[in-house]
Amino acid sequence: MNLLTGATGLVGAHLLAQLILNKEKTRALFRTENKKAQAISVIVKYDITLQEIENKVEWFQCDILDIPKLENAFKNISHVYHCAGFISNSPSDYKMMRKVNIEGTANVVNLSIDFKVKKLCHVSSIAALGKPLVGDKVTEETPMAEDQKPSAYEISKYGAEMEVWRASQEGVDVVIVNPGIILGDGFYDSGSGTLLAKLKSGLKFYPPKITGFVGVYDVSKIMIQLMKSPISNERYILVSENLSFKKVGNYFSDLYQKPAPKTRLKPWMLYIAWFFEILRSFFTSYKRQLTLEVIPSLFEDSFYSSEKIKKEFQYNFKTLEEYADEIYKRS
Template identity: 45%
Template sequence: MILVTGATGLVGTHLLVKLVQGGKTVRALYRTEAKKEHAKKVFSSYFTCEEKHLFDSIDWVNTDINNIPALTEAFEGVTHVYHCAAKISFNPSHYKKLRKANIHGTANIVNLCLIKKVSKLCYVSSIATLGENLSNSHINEKAEWNPEIPNSVYAITKYGAEMEVWRGIHEGLTAVIVNPGIIIGPGFFDTGSGYLFKRIDAGMKYYTTGTTGYVAIQDVIDIMYRLTVGSYNNQRYILVSENLSYKSAFNMIAQSLHKPLPKKKISPFLMKFAYYAQRISHTLFRTNRSIFKSSIRSAFSTKYYENDKIKKELIYSFTPIEKSIKETATAFLKEH
């Protein structure tokens, strides 16, 4: 039995497709019926009408990774765990919620893996937890976390979650950690990278000057599966297909959606002005904030990530990001 946490998110849902296609017995955790129904819609897009019953072949368990009694029951008979569940937010006011979901929740998963003697855990982390090389060289798996820089609350809690996995490894757990870049894939256009497609489709005009790593969802789940079934133990792996500037990525999305390219380069000064304007508005009128100091820093940071380790160990060829963007844009246009 394979257990998937965060089974109704981008990675979890696409992972379910791969596992079911491979004839695996799967148990999946979900928190709300609405999220489960959305996952079913994405899941069903991969199958014919005659195959759509496969979604119901999954053993669905309605629980939270901080609900210890229900989570303990969900671990019965489980041999492998894919821990995809996480809370994503860059809002400092959400720190306690992020800590509870990402750090405490992962600690619960690790503890039960140890207690139930699970064969292997695959944990989905993020490139956000990787340190920056002082020489501005490419970032690899050896880059160490730097607590001195203004990391986002998301990065801090994902790093804390990684520490729980490493703690489990020291206590005898067999595990692998993957650190994906920005994941491009269809089905989830209200959150994450999918929201970019919605914004650019609506006519987004601005871009920033930063650079970061991108990876296709299919590559993420393929590599996760191969690392979990193979003899790859107690290692981390960066999953990045290409390093692209935000301008290049936005242009690819706009072209695939047949929309005007974002042509206005926004400066750090304007971003900071918008940040303070949002803070004032939030203080006076309780409006939502979308810009934070960490997101400004990220928008103008130039980071390049290596993928040599995973390419060498799995002899793996990544999907070109332009191809993944085109496929995701096609799905977006069909859906909208």
């Protein structure tokens, strides 16, 4: 049986739908009934009936930080898909992000070792990868430089990967995927879903940045292929295209008939916004999102190579237009 952490998140819900279509039995971890219902609303859009969900999914209410409950979730499990994680740019969330992403992953790893799980697939991020020399693309071999000044999120995802590699040293076959910005339907209140929500309503401002994008539909399919393959102890960048935020914004604006983003952000705008966020956070419970580490990255292009997964699996990613059309149809 499969174990799926983070089953009620963007990747987890779409992955669970693919596993059901593959007739695989899965124990899916969830924290609240509301999130579970949200995941089911995504799954049924794959033309999967509620009866099929009941037959193939064993819902298990559990937090990955709750070790006794998590231990019970690992009984009779052979394969683990670890999708649970915490995403935030807010400095006030740093401790929680480390706790969930690093300590939570350590819990999953420790129990995978104890229960002699055959294979573990971990969803990381391109944020955990290094930065190449100017003009080069980031590959799976690009090292994290000491002078990179990573954000809190990057630190937590890198730390989580270190825990997963530890599992590989303890006899568990592992694979890691590093997706770009993930586009997909159903979750618009957290992570990359907040970007998608803004794209659908129309962006006024856009950062002059190019980065990697990928659809959740490709991410979930590739994860299953990797788990069924004999490949182990490898990582794969999952990026369909390296695109500018302006191009992505323009396409979604046309699709949803919203005004296209016209104002190019400049560094001084964000530094002023950062200053006012500081003031606002002092006098209210507002969680600021901008940090001095994040602002420069919004003006640095990053290009990612998915040649490794394309070559080894002859995999053809969908394009932005195909992702956007699928999201539009499911909206």
